[in-house]
Amino acid sequence: MKEFKNALLWLLAGVLVIIIDGFSLFSMRLNLTVLLVFYMGMKLKPYRALFWATVIGVVLDSVSMRLTGPNVMTKALIVFACWVLNSGAFKLTAVFNSVICYLLTAADLALVYLLISVFDTKPVEFADASVNVVFQSFVNGALAYAILSYKDNKTRESWIGNTLTGL
Amino acid sequence: MLKKRALTLFVIYMSAAIVIMTYQRLNGTFIPLFYLKYPVVYANEALTLLAGAAKKPVFMLFAMKKENARLTAEVERLTLMKERYEVAAAENERLKRLLGIKETLPGYVATALIISKNPDKWSQMMIIDAGRADGVGKDMAVRTTAGLIGKVLHAGRNAATVLLLTDINSSVAVRLQNSRVEAILSGTDSDACILKYISGDVEVAVGDIVITSGLDELFPAEIPAGVVVSVKKDPASLFQTVLVKLYADPHASDEVMVVRRTEAVIEGI
Numbered sequence: 129m130k131e132f133k134n135a136l137l138w139l140l141a142g143v144l145v146i147i148i149d150g151f152s153l154f155s156m157r158l159n160l161t162v163l164l165v166f167y168m169g170m171k172l173k174p175y176r177a178l179f180w181a182t183v184i185g186v187v188l189d190s191v192s193m194r195l196t197g198p199n200v201m202t203k204a205l206i207v208f209a210c211w212v213l214n215s216g217a218f219k220l221t222a223v224f225n226s227v228i229c230y231l232l233t234a235a236d237l238a239l240v241y242l243l244i245s246v247f248d249t250k251p252v253e254f255a256d257a258s259v260n261v262v263f264q265s266f267v268n269g270a271l272a273y274a275i276l277s278y279k280d281n282k283t284r285e286s287w288i289g290n291t292l293t294g295l
Numbered sequence: 296m297l298k299k300r301a302l303t304l305f306v307i308y309m310s311a312a313i314v315i316m317t318y319q320r321l322n323g324t325f326i327p328l329f330y331l332k333y334p335v336v337y338a339n340e341a342l343t344l345l346a347g348a349a350k351k352p353v354f355m356l357f358a359m360k361k362e363n364a365r366l367t368a369e370v371e372r373l374t375l376m377k378e379r380y381e382v383a384a385a386e387n388e389r390l391k392r393l394l395g396i397k398e399t400l401p402g403y404v405a406t407a408l409i410i411s412k413n414p415d416k417w418s419q420m421m422i423i424d425a426g427r428a429d430g431v432g433k434d435m436a437v438r439t440t441a442g443l444i445g446k447v448l449h450a451g452r453n454a455a456t457v458l459l460l461t462d463i464n465s466s467v468a469v470r471l472q473n474s475r476v477e478a479i480l481s482g483t484d485s486d487a488c489i490l491k492y493i494s495g496d497v498e499v500a501v502g503d504i505v506i507t508s509g510l511d512e513l514f515p516a517e518i519p520a521g522v523v524v525s526v527k528k529d530p531a532s533l534f535q536t537v538l539v540k541l542y543a544d545p546h547a548s549d550e551v552m553v554v555r556r557t558e559a560v561i562e563g564i
């Protein structure tokens with residue numbers, strides 16, 4: 129039951145984030161799906177994160193009505209990157225996570241642009257795409273910092289509380 | 296071990312994605328997969344409707360507030376315009392009356408605007424914007440459309456000082472219009488004037504009209520001055536105390552006419 133509830137929540141989060149991506153901020157679209165996938169990659173088990181990343185990727189490709197694959201591939205790439213980072217010797221502070229999220233967003237956008245250009249037709253001019261890449265990466269980086277630093281604080285408070293209780 | 300598994304899965308995943316995209320490149324896109332977008336599209340539509348329904352009252356409130364501010368400013372502007380129009384209409388009416396009198400008034404000299412009222416606190420005077428340059432001279436009568444208001448005390452080049460009938464030093468030879476009884480109308484330094492030298496046995500009634508007689512050789516005859524508002528007979532005195540309210544209120548006038556004494560005026564023609 130708990131699994132089902134979690135699955136439903138992730139699905140709802142995915143749909144909501146895709147819808148929010150349709151809105152514009154300063155005449156530029158957001159790309160919160162990458163942030164969600166990044167968060168999944170950091171917080172969920174790798175296979176589960178990969179599954180949800182694939183679902184989100186397929187839905188995104190479906191919404192774009194173009195090629196099926198670019199978003200699936202890039203979202204999976206993000207999960208793999210998080211997998212490697214989580215299993216490695218990195219000290220994942222909020223700032224580090226923010227930088228990683230910034231880079232992964234930029235990589236996701238660049239790769240999707242590249243794959244669509246290679247396997248289909250060029251969607252927009254490179255200059256316009258690069259402006260979007262910078263904006264969306266910056267927004268995601270800032271949001272990742274806000275979310276993950278909040279989680280860090282909560283974890284730290286919980287750890288201090290547990291320690292004090294143990295004493 | 297984990298890294299090796301992850302790397303293997305990564306390679307398989309990426310290869311599969313590239314194969315799928317290449318296949319689509321060669322054979323066209325997977326149409327059935329496009330149906331996956333419909334849940335998102337419907338959810339988006341539902342959310343848009345919900346957001347629209349939630350936002351509508353807020354937007355209406357802001358729109359109404361903005362409209363209210365605009366209408367308030369408009370009302371203020373129109374109120375000011377209305378006031379200006381009313382002032383202009385009243386002025387027009389007064390000037391029309393003055394013009395009508397000017398054409399029929401013997402001895403007419405000039406029409407003047409009142410520049411200042413009671414510049415000296417010890418006397419009842421006013422200053423008008425017509426002087427010698429306009430033909431105004433000392434001792435000429437000053438009146439409004441309603442009646443006599445005073446006389447020219449001093450005529451400058453472009454302005455003149457008028458001594459009002461209400462000043463205690465002002466005296467005018469008058470008569471009661473119906474009984475033709477002669478008297479002197481003097482100021483009391485208040486809104487009312489007093490009729491002097493009316494014998495106690497003369498019948499004077501409240502409402503009698505007082506006009507100039509012209510016998511003082513200063514004021515033209517037959518100019519309406521005021522109306523009797525109070526009559527008091529004192530057995531111990533030879534004369535009655537008669538109070539007269541002036542027709543022309545100096546404090547409520549803006550324009551006056553200066554009239555000189557001519558033969559026609561003297562005779563009251």
